[in-house]
Amino acid sequence: MSDGIGLAEVLLGLPGFGVLDVVEDDAEVVIAIESTTTWTHCRTCGARAEPQDRMRVDIRDLACFGRPARLVWNKRRWRCRESLCPARTWTEQSEHVDAQAVLTRRAGVEACRQVGENARPVAQLADELGVCWWTIMNAVIEHGTPLVDDPDRIGPVRQLGVDETSFLAATALHPTVYATGLIDLQRHVVIDMVEGNAAADLRRWTTNADPGWLAGIGVVATDLAESFRAGLSPGLAHARRVADPFHVVRVGNRCVDQVRRRVQNETLSHRGRKADPLYRIRKLLLTGAERLDERGSERMLLGLRVGDPHDELLGAWLAKESVRDVYLADTPTDAATLLDKAIVGCASDEVSEIRSLGKTLASWRTEILAHHDTGASNGPTEGLNLCLKKVKRCGHGFRSFENYRLRVLLHAGGIAWPERPRPPRIRSRSPHPDA
Numbered sequence: 325m326s327d328g329i330g331l332a333e334v335l336l337g338l339p340g341f342g343v344l345d346v347v348e349d350d351a352e353v354v355i356a357i358e359s360t361t362t363w364t365h366c367r368t369c370g371a372r373a374e375p376q377d378r379m380r381v382d383i384r385d386l387a388c389f390g391r392p393a394r395l396v397w398n399k400r401r402w403r404c405r406e407s408l409c410p411a412r413t414w415t416e417q418s419e420h421v422d423a424q425a426v427l428t429r430r431a432g433v434e435a436c437r438q439v440g441e442n443a444r445p446v447a448q449l450a451d452e453l454g455v456c457w458w459t460i461m462n463a464v465i466e467h468g469t470p471l472v473d474d475p476d477r478i479g480p481v482r483q484l485g486v487d488e489t490s491f492l493a494a495t496a497l498h499p500t501v502y503a504t505g506l507i508d509l510q511r512h513v514v515i516d517m518v519e520g521n522a523a524a525d526l527r528r529w530t531t532n533a534d535p536g537w538l539a540g541i542g543v544v545a546t547d548l549a550e551s552f553r554a555g556l557s558p559g560l561a562h563a564r565r566v567a568d569p570f571h572v573v574r575v576g577n578r579c580v581d582q583v584r585r586r587v588q589n590e591t592l593s594h595r596g597r598k599a600d601p602l603y604r605i606r607k608l609l610l611t612g613a614e615r616l617d618e619r620g621s622e623r624m625l626l627g628l629r630v631g632d633p634h635d636e637l638l639g640a641w642l643a644k645e646s647v648r649d650v651y652l653a654d655t656p657t658d659a660a661t662l663l664d665k666a667i668v669g670c671a672s673d674e675v676s677e678i679r680s681l682g683k684t685l686a687s688w689r690t691e692i693l694a695h696h697d698t699g700a701s702n703g704p705t706e707g708l709n710l711c712l713k714k715v716k717r718c719g720h721g722f723r724s725f726e727n728y729r730l731r732v733l734l735h736a737g738g739i740a741w742p743e744r745p746r747p748p749r750i751r752s753r754s755p756h757p758d759a
């Protein structure tokens with residue numbers, strides 16, 4: 325390999341190091357390296373140091389042609405010859421390898437990027453580089469935390485979205501643990517994640533935030549959760565509150581589902597089964613009326629005629645549609661008229677689920693109508709929710725909220741990852757022109 329040493333050094337690409345030897349087996353590539361430094365000064369007294377001996381240090385680096393790479397660094401120990409100098413001996417350092425580190429710096433930075441930007445599983449990176457799970461996670465924490473804490477990551481925010489996501493599914497030992505996501509609705513970026521979904525959790529976050537930054541937020545969009553409404557004050561009491569349209573419509577849908585389940589149970593004495601008339605139209609009932617084709621509406625009406633003897637479910641469906649109509653209105657005045665009509669209609673209904681929908685609408689009337697003035701909606705954040713789910717799935721569930729938060733923010737928090745130079749194309753013309 326001696327005539328290939330120069331080539332090996334080009335491949336290695338670590339300035340300040342020379343390659344002594346390369347051996348490989350099926351499991352890994354082992355590269356013996358040495359620093360090219362030939363002399364140095366004592367850092368304590370400044371005298372010229374004398375080389376003493378070398379010690380072997382094993383470090384993992386970026387994978388090499390599909391196999392984990394191990395650097396064996398023949399690390400130089402230096403000695404100070406001045407008899408009065410307290411320095412005695414020390415080992416050489418490198419900017420590429422932190423003391424006691426298992427990974428080279430560049431491998432740690434790349435692992436952080438793969439786990440953060442690409443939401444790849446930590447275990448996959450650990451396997452690829454030939455280290456344990458914690459080595460990768462520690463690299464993500466070490467290199468990712470400064471990126472997430474960078475004050476330039478979040479600029480001024482005009483429209484803030486507050487949305488809850490489940491963080492841990494319920495087990496025998498604990499109920500579902502929720503997390504609250506704070507989102508810049510205009511840049512579509514996750515600003516922060518807070519553990520919990522109670523008013524106090526949100527309030528704690530606004531208390532710690534910069535008051536000047538909070539003052540710049542003009543609009544806050546939330547779902548119809550009382551805890552969020554309460555948690556916004558005092559920190560965000562100045563902002564215009566908007567009930568997110570997606571969640572408003574969902575409240576209507578939930579009412580339809582509740583009535584459907586109850587009527588089903590009362591008429592058939594069992595929960596929905598595949599052949600039950602109402603169970604068969606459960607999805608049609610939640611589809612917007614304007615999106616049902618002729619066949620769909622016929623099937624739905626038939627199902628209702630057979631399975632809904634007292635027109636209770638029909639009433640809930642109409643109530644849900646009256647909520648959706650609010651968002652079809654062209655002007656704020658029309659929207660207010662339609663919403664008030666829906667509220668009055670629900671309030672006078674005999675079905676308790678519909679009356680309770682009316683109460684919710686009445687209690688959020690101002691926030692629901694605010695959407696028509698501000699246009700603010702968490703709609704764009706539904707795409708972000710997919711990102712969060714991706715992070716969660718690739719972690720196979722998280723035990724540490726801090727790690728979850730870090731990985732969500734690295735993936736969807738608007739990090740400016742450094743651009744990489746693009747290699748030139750190898751073929752000037754694609755063999756498949758349409759590909």
Ligand SMILES: [Zn+2]
Pocket residue numbers: 366367368369370371404405406409410411412
């Ligand atoms: Zn010295």
